[in-house]
Amino acid sequence: MKLKKKIKKLRIIRPFNCFMSAFAVSIGYLIAGGGFYSLSKLVLADLTTFLVTGAGNTINDYFDREIDKINSPYRPIPSGEISPKSAYLFSILLFSIGIILSAAINYICLLIVVINSFLLYLYASKFKSIPFFGNLAVGVIVGSTFLFGGASIGKIRTNLILFGLALLATLGREIAKDIEDIKGDQGSVNTIATEYGIENAAKLSIFFTILAISLSPLPYLLGIFGIYFLITVAIADLIFLYSSTNLLTSINIEGAKKYQKLSKIAMFFALIAFIVGSLS
Incomplete structure (x- = not known):
């Protein structure tokens, strides 16, 4: 017992x-x-x-x-x-x-x-x-x-790029989560959403996501990974892009929830892309 x-x-x-x-x-x-x-x-x-x-x-x-x-x-x-x-x-x-x-x-x-x-x-x-x-x-x-x-x-050369992309993507997701949690956070926790408003939080979330998308081809451009990486990471980028567009048109708690779910799927495909790249 x-x-x-x-x-x-x-x-x-x-x-x-x-x-x-x-x-x-x-x-x-x-x-x-x-x-x-x-x-x-x-x-x-x-x-x-x-x-x-x-x-x-x-x-x-x-x-x-x-x-x-x-x-x-x-x-x-x-x-x-x-x-x-x-x-x-x-x-x-x-x-x-x-x-x-x-x-x-x-x-x-x-x-x-x-x-x-x-x-x-x-x-x-x-x-x-x-x-x-x-x-x-x-x-x-x-x-x-x-x-x-x-x-x-x-060996951290390739992983440094993954670190940077994961950092940016997570920043976008975490700021969107602040929007999702705004009702519970108000009056107890200071977040970007509670202090600067939902709209500004959404824009900042999208900014970091777009930045991650823009930098995602780096391993291919630097010659670290081949074309199979680029094809797979493009799937992640498209999901990230769709989730960002959806959040921009639905700047509210429900929009943030949907963004959260889609960004997790996108991050999964991004990881698959790095694994594919390292094995091919």
């Missing part, structure tokens, strides 16, 4: 999100040209990412504990499954282990993990309530998972 309770407490790290972050690192590893010869580094990189992501989710719940009493009372801290102090110490432990493991890979990985750990902590404690900075922090963290996969084998 005690073991069951302890396992239940681990849901505070959001295991599915941790696995998805580790999967993104694996994609980054594959794109960078990682093979069977360096699988041990991939395993170490995936484990590091799993732990640091879990730490970020836990520290986020710690700082959101008062809001969650109203909005999400079922979460581990407000429901009483774990005390705020225990959650805080647990997150610090996970961050620390992640940093130690990253040092065992190489210094680039160590640098990425240290920066991301600080970003995750600052996002939860401060940046979330500062317009644009919270969006930027999320974009950097998402993009860096792909960078981390390449860094695990010391």
Whole structure:
């Protein structure tokens, strides 16, 4: 019974999100040209990412504990499954282990993990309530998972482009999410949508999306990937373009929701394009 309770407490790290972050690192590893010869580094990189992501989710719940009493009372801290102090110490432990493991890979990985750990902590404690900075922090963290996969084998050239594109696409999606969440955020969280209005938020979201579309052919133009990459990434670009056009004509919560769904599909095709490019 005690073991069951302890396992239940681990849901505070959001295991599915941790696995998805580790999967993104694996994609980054594959794109960078990682093979069977360096699988041990991939395993170490995936484990590091799993732990640091879990730490970020836990520290986020710690700082959101008062809001969650109203909005999400079922979460581990407000429901009483774990005390705020225990959650805080647990997150610090996970961050620390992640940093130690990253040092065992190489210094680039160590640098990425240290920066991301600080970003995750600052996002939860401060940046979330500062317009644009919270969006930027999320974009950097998402993009860096792909960078981390390449860094695990010391190859980051191609992954730097994916990092940049993921950063821009995530910025667009996160700002659109501010529009979607505007009713709940008003009076409690400062976002671009609450501070500068839905229309300005939509325009900024579209700007970053169009910028990502414009830069997406770079791997082909630089001779890194071939024509199959260009064809596949064009599918992602068309979906991004359609979602942006839809948001521009429907600047409201429903329009933002549709944009969110379409942008996730577009990002999936963009990842497929990078995988196709690295394998062809």
